[in-house]
Amino acid sequence: MADPTNAWETPQKILVILAHPDDPEFFCGASLAKWARDRHEITYLLLTCGDKGFNPTTQPDMTTEKLCALRHVEQRNAANVIGVKAVHFLDVEDGYLIPSLDLRRDIVREIRRHKPDILVTCDPQNLFALYGLNHPDHRACGQVVLDAVFPAAGSKVFFPELLAEGFEPHMPKEIWCSLTSQPNIILDVTDTWDIKLKALFEHKTQIQEPDKLAERMKSRRAEDSTEENPRYEEKFRVVKYS
Numbered sequence: 001m002a003d004p005t006n007a008w009e010t011p012q013k014i015l016v017i018l019a020h021p022d023d024p025e026f027f028c029g030a031s032l033a034k035w036a037r038d039r040h041e042i043t044y045l046l047l048t049c050g051d052k053g054f055n056p057t058t059q060p061d062m063t064t065e066k067l068c069a070l071r072h073v074e075q076r077n078a079a080n081v082i083g084v085k086a087v088h089f090l091d092v093e094d095g096y097l098i099p100s101l102d103l104r105r106d107i108v109r110e111i112r113r114h115k116p117d118i119l120v121t122c123d124p125q126n127l128f129a130l131y132g133l134n135h136p137d138h139r140a141c142g143q144v145v146l147d148a149v150f151p152a153a154g155s156k157v158f159f160p161e162l163l164a165e166g167f168e169p170h171m172p173k174e175i176w177c178s179l180t181s182q183p184n185i186i187l188d189v190t191d192t193w194d195i196k197l198k199a200l201f202e203h204k205t206q207i208q209e210p211d212k213l214a215e216r217m218k219s220r221r222a223e224d225s226t227e228e229n230p231r232y233e234e235k236f237r238v239v240k241y242s
Helices: 023-037 064-082 101-114 136-153 190-200 210-218
Strands: 013-018 041-048 086-092 118-122 174-178 185-188 233-240
Touching: 013 023, 013 101, 013 136, 023 041, 023 064, 023 118, 023 174, 023 185, 023 190, 023 233, 041 064, 041 101, 041 136, 064 086, 064 190, 086 101, 101 136, 118 136, 136 174, 190 210
Parallel strands: 013 041, 013 118, 041 086, 118 174
Antiparallel strands: 174 233, 185 233
16 A cells, blocks of 8 residues: 655644543554654644553552653653654543543644644544553544544634634644554554654553563564564554545
């Protein structure tokens, strides 16, 4: 399958909107690293700070407030590895995302603020993931982002209060949904897979067994590749408006 990003003739502004710190790296980190290497401008918007990301290795005295602050730092460090320009957080409470009208308006505001050519989120229809059940925040994030994109972001009649704030309508040219079971675009990301892994390891509060994670990620090679000559892919459902 041909790489459609080769048709991006000029540097693109890419806005990545996902639920938690580490979602960008897990879902599509190698693609993002590839785009950063190709001099596209990438901005992250995380809806939560992942403050409920506790696991068996979490320190006993950890609190949600402490973890939120740590995960801000971890995400910025990971983004630096990828080559991301900026990282922003809405800090909605982790685990309780719902595709409300208030959150939709907040996301429309950010789309109009950043004016991306390309918007990356996740597929809200994906109930299952490689690790089991897909997190409800992932599905809620994908739903509210797609609802914000169409029909609201590009229309002045939706959330007119944003016009008073100075945010004019803006419609991204392409929407890329990661973590999908219905891909129509598959990117070969072999050249940047190691960058993805390096970025993932910046999420130290979430990585319980680094060696096992590395082995698991390296085993996710494309079906037509071998252990001796691995090839890696990331898959997306893409909708184009231009």
